[in-house]
Amino acid sequence: MLSSLLTHGHDIRTLVPRGSVPGLGVVAEAAGYEQRRNELYSWDGMKRGTEPFLVIQHTLLGEGRLDFGGARHRLRPGQTMLVTMPHAHRYWLERGGHWEYFWFILSGREALRLGRDVLAVAGPVLQPAEDTAAQLAGSCHALLTRSLTPAQASVLGYQALALLHDVAFAGARPRTALAPELARVLAHVEAHLSSDLRVDALAQVAGLSRAHFVRRFAAEVGLPPSDHVFARRMDRVERLLTASEMKIAEIARATGFADANYLAKAFRRHRNLSPMEFRARRDEAV
Known part of the structure; x- marks a missing residue:
């Protein structure tokens, strides 16, 4: 060939x-x-x-x-x-x-x-x-x-x-089963993306001290807790922009951002686009 x-x-x-x-x-x-x-x-x-x-x-x-x-x-x-x-x-x-x-x-x-x-x-x-x-x-x-x-x-x-x-x-390393306390945190993040997901709160869900939780989470999940939360929120934002007609303020509330402006700034850093520009490209691709 x-x-x-x-x-x-x-x-x-x-x-x-x-x-x-x-x-x-x-x-x-x-x-x-x-x-x-x-x-x-x-x-x-x-x-x-x-x-x-x-x-x-x-x-x-x-x-x-x-x-x-x-x-x-x-x-x-x-x-x-x-x-x-x-x-x-x-x-x-x-x-x-x-x-x-x-x-x-x-x-x-x-x-x-x-x-x-x-x-x-x-x-x-x-x-x-x-x-x-x-x-x-x-x-x-x-x-x-x-x-x-x-x-x-x-x-x-x-x-x-x-x-x-x-x-x-x-070449990706297969992910081994997480310890129950970390699996509990991941499930909590998915179920509560609109809530308070600061590191201290997640450490309480895991039942670990803050320092020990951060070390364990980064070692076993591959990202610091705050980076993981941000990635999951951005993924949810993209899904809502793609699959719904929700207003940006509504998406912000549903994904844990203080308001539409804060979400727009975070999204632009993440994708180099505003949420509305991302949604407009979705509409053009259909």
Whole structure:
């Protein structure tokens, strides 16, 4: 499959304009196989429009660079980059460098959900096995060469994301059963997102001292208690923005934020969007 792409050679194909195919959870917008050498090549994730989409880019030869969340990455042969837009990142070719890669641009609600799941577990740089990389190349080759309906292209885009999802979660450590006192806290958080969930209150639910509770929770759950509560609240906010017509003030009350303004500030830090902008994109994707 990789050999077919190499034989086909460098090419770029736009499949559908963004937003032109409503109803598909994964939309394959474009694909390409490119080589960059001794040229200015740089993409800023905050300067590619306001519509959400993601890029999958697999390095074949040479080396690219990625600055993601303040961390620098070298994108070497065999590595796959996954980034969402808009997002504060930049990827580029160093002066005098050489970078050969194939890529996909995907959009749609399900594409973004899967992409964010992969990023949350594995970060923006993955190392797929050779057979997985070959399957990614096969999907790219099909998008470049075959006559496809939007739904057929969607299947290939979903396949690429599913392959990376497997790569990300294959390396994830299985979660062992939590101690009863911590499991009780997690259940309490889910049932009381609109209530007082400060660390002291959670420590009382666990029946532990504050210091001991914080250490145990971070070690066994993987996040400090306050970060876990914030993540669960943000997840609930996104679900309510997506699946309901509740007002922002109502969502704030339902998820433990003091008011709509406080929620809006927290949500913008989390998603780089206001709640209303997030909801508007949901409506446009339907």
